[in-house]
Amino acid sequence: MKRILFTLSAAAVLCSPLYSLAQAKLVEKVTRKGNEVVIPYEKYQLPNGLTVIVHEDHSDPIVHVDVTYHVGSAREEIGKSGFAHFFEHMMFQGSDNVADEQHFKIITEAGGTLNGTTNRDRTNYFETVPANQLEKMLWLEADRMGFLLDAVTQQKFEVQRATVKNERGQRYDNVPYGLVSEVAARNLYPYGHPYSWLTIGYVEDLNRVNVNDLKNFFLRWYGPNNAVLTVGGDVNAKDVVKLAEKYFGSIPRGPEVAPMSLPIPVIENDRYISMMDNYAKLPQLRMVYPTPPMYTQEEVALDVLAEIIGQGKNSILYKNLVKTQTAVNANAFNSTTELSGEFVLSVTPFPGQKLAEVEKMLRDAFREFEKRGVTDDDIAKFRSQAEAQAIRGLENVSGKVSQLAAYQTFTGNANFIGKDLARYTSVTKEDVMKAYSKYIKEKPAVIVSVLTKGNENNLAAPDNYTVSSEGYKAPDYGYNGLKYVKAKDNFERSKLPGNGANPVVTVPPYWRETVAGTVNAIGSKSDEIPVVTFQLKFKGGRMMDALDPSRTGLANMFSTMMDEDTKNYTAEDFSNELDKLGSSISVYTTDDATVVNVQSLKKNLDRTVKLLEER
Missing domain, CATH: 3.30.830.10 (Metalloenzyme, LuxS/M16 peptidase-like)
Incomplete structure (x- = not known):
């Protein structure tokens, strides 16, 4: 087993000056030139490290606020999985100046919608409200960034622990094929790799942690210097920056967060794994190949490959398995995240089919692809779809804000849309064949046989792999010496901001x-x-x-x-x-x-x- 090491650093928590001195620095201003695909914005940084991005769109009197923290389940330590998602739940349970259950109430009564999501690499919180509610939203987000922990009680902790465990049951444990991704990930990544468990975490880990573990997670990863505040809509950039300075400027900088980098998993031989699914009525076969992370050129080439192999009615798998009524469904996709990617083939055959034969059909599909190759039509179709998708993503404020936040979080360049689109519109047939040869052709994979009651022996092949912890060394995640330091303000933060001027709806001609x-x-x-x-x-x-x-x-x-x-x-x-x-x-x-x-x-x-x- 390959030895893996994580390098993370932490520094002492520092206090920022009062908000009146927390002047934001203009870092960048992006405008549209000609017909280029771009999202205009201004980017600022506060002294405490918070990045603030503002996109003005006056077409509708609404505003979308997004706070993205660069922390997901990839920052969790083994034995304490599920913390990132667990903490997302806790962020809606009130803070020093927001009473229990009031976060939802304040936003919905303002005519808005809200949510939060967690994945492997980031957690984000967002609201869409009438433009005159902007100050209220920034006040809410700042309060839970800087004034959360004293409001985290054992009772709230237990309620949300039960909620998360129930969510796991409903979405994973008690649904057909709900645990296939968990089994595949555990056997694809080395022991201790943070992608080897799902974001939802394990029940046993959720059971063993306590409220102080959760508070330490917040102190380590939820500092303003590990966050991006993105605001878009019917706003004035200068006004947004002033409000950001007021409400976020005095929040102390958190520990430093070093970028995480791990090699793509290496598999020496095919790993055959089987699992019983008490809820599935039909067996399933899943093959997973390790691939490069997002924002690489090879990611795009593998996306093209996945489309040819198993997406849509023109794909090889649809033609050979679905249309012939061999399988209920058969698809392929290339899923990428910050540290690595996964090229996945999944087939649910009709009753009577042997998974060993299904595996052979998948390997035959690759051989058919090799003979077929990549056509000009494949590339033209893929490029057009990518262009259309990028442009349609600019249709609404929430889509533009989410895109800016993601680009800034993962690339450090909020204006990455042009380069991102260029990756897709410049992909070639040769790129696809090179990526196929490098990552898929005759390469070993994790092969999961999903078994059903009464068909326990329908394996693609006997199990031949067991996860080993040999050579694993736990990293220093930087939790020692963390202290909770609250901001000091020269205004009354406990007062809920009022509404701005009523928005005016202009009906287009x-x-x-x-x-x-x-x-x-x-x-x-x-x-x-x-x-x-x-x-x-x-x-x-x-x-x-x-x-x-x-x-x-x-x-x-x-x-x-x-x-x-x-x-x-x-x-x-x-x-x-x-x-x-x-x-x-x-x-x-x-x-x-x-x-x-x-x-x-x-x-x-x-x-x-x-x-x-x-x-």
Whole structure:
């Protein structure tokens, strides 16, 4: 077993000056030039290390606030898994100046929505509210960043511990195939590697920890210098910065957080693992190959490979396994995170299929890919989809804010969208074949056989691997000597900020026309992004079934059949043509109408409409 070491450093907690002296420094200002794909913003840094990013978008009177902490389950120590996600729960349970259960109440009564999410590498908290509620949101976020721990009680701790354990049961332990990812990760990564357990953590770890362990986790990782505050919407950057200085500026800097870097796991031979699933009715086979982390060029090449192998109706796995009714589903994807990636193939076969045969089919799929290669159409389709996805991600404020926060957290460059898009639009056939040869072709994998009751012997192959802790040395995570130091303010922080001026909703101009003499059309023009979206609505939906009970379900069947072959295209070919344009056409039925939704990049609209006419 390869010996792994983590290097983490911690420094003493330092106190910042009062907020009136915590002047933010302008680090960067990004504006759009021409038609480039960019999210304009201003970036500042407070003396305590907090990064503040502001994106102005005055199209709607709303604001989206995101605080991302660069800590996820990858910063947990073995034996104390699940802390990052556990702490996400605790962050909603009140702080010095926010009473129990008031966090949700304040935001919802302000007309907003909120949530928090945790993954392997980061935890984020976010709210979308009317623009006049901005100060209140920053006050809330600052209070739980700087004034949380005294409000963390044993009772709250126990309630949330039970909540997290219940969540694990509902999402993992007691659902079909819920534990497959956990088994695969545990056997893919070396013992002690923080990706070897899921973000939800193990129940036994949750049971053994105490409230002081949780408080230490906060003190170690939740300092302002390990966070990014991103605000977007109908705001003025200078106003946002002043509020950030006021509410966040006096919060003491936390211990220093060194970047984490670990090698991609090395597997010498295929690792066969089996697991019983008491909830699954059908067996499943999962193959996992270690791959490079996110934001690498090889990540993109492997994304293309996954699409060819097992995504969509034109993929090899769909054609060979699903369409032939060998498998209920079969797919491939390349999942990447900060430290590494995983190329995954997953097949759920129909009853009677042997997992050993399924494994052979997967290996045959790779051989078919080698003969087939990567076509110009594959690359064109992938590039168009990537461009369309990047542009559509700019449609709303929350999407833009989330993207800025992620880029800043993981690359240190909030203006990474151009480089990120270039990775996708520049990928070549040669890149894909090189990545395939380097990471997949004839390389060993973790192969998990998911067994069901009565079919305990349906293994791809006998188990041949056991996790070993040999050579593992626990790192120093930097928990010694941590102290809780509260901010000192020259204003009354306990006072809930009031509302700003009532927002004014400006309805965009729109037009009405009668097309072809009978079609009533209404539309509006927006120059924010080069995307065209339109909807066709035909009267008559599911309620029409009542006119003739013998034809119940006809409306739904019609919309379903609209996804099948047309006169000139098979369903697979039609889907492929849409993908090459980065466009979408969907048909569905409501109670009183049949609806057709179309979305296209502006430059591809004519060709998309031609496909709509065909359908």
